[in-house]
Amino acid sequence: MRVVAAMSGGVDSAVAAGRMLDAGHEVVGVHLALSQSAATLRESARGCCTIEDAGDARRVADVLGIPFYVWDMAARFKHDVMEDFVAEYSAGRTPNPCLRCNEKIKFSALLDKAVALGFDAVATGHYAQVVERADGGRELHRAVDSAKDQSYVLGVLDADQLARAFFPLGDTTKPDIRAEAKERGFYVASKPDSHDICFIANGDTKGWLTSRLGEQPGEIVDAASGEVVGSHQGAYAYTVGQRRGLGLDRSHMDGDPRYVVGVDAASNRVMIGTSDLLGVNAIRGDHARWCGPPPEGVVEVGAQVRAHGEEVPAQAWASGDDVEVRLSGRIRGVAPGQSVVLYDGTRVVGSASIAKSWLER
Incomplete structure (x- = not known):
């Protein structure tokens, strides 16, 4: 099969590309440029898609001896993931951008382009397993490494997308993947994993949202009594279950912790309550x-x-x-x-x- 290996510049996608090549497929490495103003160097384990990451992916492709390309999908990513992220928080909802990226970018935009160019499938470094049934159908299953299992963020894939997806790492633990990368001579064998939201490199989601939505002062209200107990600068910065960063005056409250139990975007109110209101x-x-x-x-x-x-x-x-x-x-x-x-x-x-x-x- 002709396969596009999505190569982020990390260790997982590097080994995934190598395993697809070992399995006898014709593999082409593709790095997705998802930022319209990519940073040159990675500053921490947060973030991705820097110029440094693209270079790391290219070096792996050179070791494997496979063609390598960078596909610019920054505009699509901005519209389908980043703008969706802002719109969801603005509406009082808490989105997961990784699911949206898998649904709209990696297994839609990337897969569609790959198929249009004559490829049969896309392979990624996600930790999940594809099991083929006797009737030829394919099923998505959890990874062997429960600590790294990423089947949750792949739950948005439909049967057609799953039919053209490969996840070569699902039967292996992360320590074994790093050991394999070292054996293959990959420079990225010890590269730290990316985590958190890739387009918010400093991890400050509240600050990132505020820079786009501006301050929107409103009330923090006790859900049980209806009493105004505090204020905020934007209901979009809160999510159900949140305990830290509420800035409440606890002098008139009992000793029980308070949590966000609701976000009313229409009234710009944040509702708080005790833990029994969260279940x-x-x-x-x-x-x-x-x-x-x-x-x-x-x-x-x-x-x-x-x-x-x-x-x-x-x-x-x-x-x-x-x-x-x-x-x-x-x-x-x-x-x-x-x-x-x-x-x-x-x-x-x-x-x-x-x-x-x-x-x-």
């Missing part, structure tokens, strides 16, 4: 994406609402683009805009964007 056991999701046929009727699943969160037994049923999920127990800090990803054992069933969550007694 939910019912979720309604929209924008459903299925990694195969949609479930029929009520099905038993595992539900996960964060990239490294705990999977909770649940029942789910689909209705058009919507999904209803009933959890076996309460979970805390479920925010609109997050994604709920559904599992059947290790298999990813699909995902949806959380529109509402509540406690059903």
Whole structure:
């Protein structure tokens, strides 16, 4: 097969490209330029897509002896990921940009361009596994390394995208991947992993949002009493479950911690309360994406609402683009805009964007 190996400049995508070549595929390395003003050097483990990263990817391609190209997708990334990120926070929702990037960039824009150029598939360094069924269909499963499993952020892939996706690292642990990279002579073998939001290199999400949305002063309100207990400079900077950075005067409160329990974008209010107001056991999701046929009727699943969160037994049923999920127990800090990803054992069933969550007694 002719395969585009998406090469970020990190160790995982480097080994993924090498493994695809070892498997006998015709491999071309592609680095995605996602920033319209890329930094020259990486300053920390945060961020990505610097000129230094592109150079690291090119050096790996040279070691492997494969062609290498840089594809400019900065405008598409800005529209589909960064502007979406701002719009979601502005609406009082908490998005996961990694899911959006996988859905809109790596397995849409990149895959579409690759297919248009005559390639058969895209390979990435994600930690997940693709299992082929006897009937030729493909399933997405969790990685062997549970600490690095990235199946959650791939839950947005549909059956057609999954049919053209390879994840060569899913059967290996991260320490073994680094050891393999060293054996292959890759300069990036000990390069730190990227983490957090790639386009906010300093990790200051609040500051980044404020620079784009401006200060929007509003009230912090006690959800139980309706009393105004504080003020903020922008409700968009808060998310359900948040405890730190509330800036409350605790002198008139009891000793229980306070958390964000709701963000009302329309009134620019942040609602706070005690932990008992955070627990939910019912979720309604929209924008459903299925990694195969949609479930029929009520099905038993595992539900996960964060990239490294705990999977909770649940029942789910689909209705058009919507999904209803009933959890076996309460979970805390479920925010609109997050994604709920559904599992059947290790298999990813699909995902949806959380529109509402509540406690059903």
